Amino acid sequence: MGTDAARYGEVFAPVYDEWYADLDDADFIDYIAACRRGDESLRVLELGVGTGRLAESFVTARGHGRDDYVGIDSSISMLERLTHREPSISITAVHGDMAVVLPDGPFDVVFCGYNTIFNLPDDAALAMCLQEVARVLADGGEFFVDAAIPFGHEEADSNTTNSGPLAVTRGRHTVLSSSAHDERSQTVSGEFVHFASPTDVRRYPWSIRYWTAEQFDVIALRNGLTCVERVADGNGTPWAPHISRHISRFRVAT
Ligand SMILES: C[S@@+](CC[C@H](N)C(=O)[O-])C[C@H]1O[C@@H](n2cnc3c(N)ncnc32)[C@H](O)[C@@H]1O
Known part of the structure; x- marks a missing residue:
């Protein structure tokens, strides 16, 4: 396993459930x-299943015991937390890189939650991942992605926008957050710093590489998937290019 693929999960596993318990993306699962x-x-x-936050929502929405649920993740530390999740959910956890090989399936539904797909580092990794999704989808199967694209800020002399450090609340703590958005490389990288005590300073670096919906569709189509629906949220609000978040639904291209 490449250490890069596991980095996010290894860094964030100890705090993930506390910091992201209130994410408002349950509408993706409802959709x-x-x-x-x-x-x-x-x-x-589920691609990038992590500690099982969305898996739990999915099982609750669909009813326990109805479905066979498999989750892949590159981080052992995230998967350990999934295994000990309370209440426990019935799930087959696979340790692996979603840009290398996916469990064989076939699957009726493959999905990737809020911006997890942007953990992939480049076009080649996204292409490999989408090719694998197309390979493991069952006849009539569908792939769902939830992603939010950061929009650039007009700046005359720079392609990079820095933000922070800002004090933000994460779980029970106040932490400092800073980030840099490079529009040219379509990357955003940042860091949370938690001063747990004067001698205990914890750093949580992260980075994403994002694709616009249009770019995503081109790479998807080249790798066997066609977009059949795109909405701005789980309530079906129509999507338009100026709207950052999109929920997209793909089928195997014929
Ligand atoms: C933002 S978390 C999302 C976790 C969970 N799906 C949720 O919504 O709470 C992203 C997850 O993707 C995993 N991940 C990142 N890159 C990956 C890769 N290349 N293959 C598999 N999992 C990956 C991370 O380890 C992490 O658990």
């Missing part, structure tokens, strides 16, 4: 559940 409402049981694969 998938609504799209597949007619299916009695589903074979599901």
Whole structure:
């Protein structure tokens, strides 16, 4: 396993559930559940399952025991927390890089939650991942992505926008957050710093490489997937290019 693929999870696993318990992306799961409402049981694969935050929402939305649920993640520390999750959920956890090889399936639903796909470092990794998704989808299977693209800020002499350090609340703590957005390379990197005590300073670096919805569609199509629907949120609000977040639904291209 490349250390790069595991880095985010290894850094954030100790704080992930506390810091991100209140993320407001449950509508993504509701959207998938609504799209597949007619299916009695589903074979599901989540990319970047982490500690199981979305897996728990999915199982709750669909009803326990209805589906076979597989989650892949590159971080052992995230998967350890998934294994000990309370309440426990029935899930097959696979340690692996979603840009190398996916469990064989076939799967009726493959999904990747809020910006997890932007953990992939470059076009080649995204292409490999989407090719694998196309390979493991069942007949009639669908791939769902939830992603939010940071928009640039107009600056005359720079392609980079720095933000922070800002004091933000994460779980029970106040931490400092800073980030730099480079529009040319379509990357955002940042860091949270938590001063747990004068002698205990904890750093949580992160970075994403993002693609616009249009760029994403081009790479998807080249790798066997076609976008069949795009909405701005799980309520079905119509999406437009100026809207940062998109939930996109893909099928194997014919
Ligand atoms: C933002 S967390 C999302 C976790 C969970 N899906 C959720 O929504 O709470 C991103 C997860 O993707 C995993 N990840 C990052 N790159 C990956 C890769 N190349 N292959 C598999 N998992 C990856 C990280 O380890 C982390 O657990």
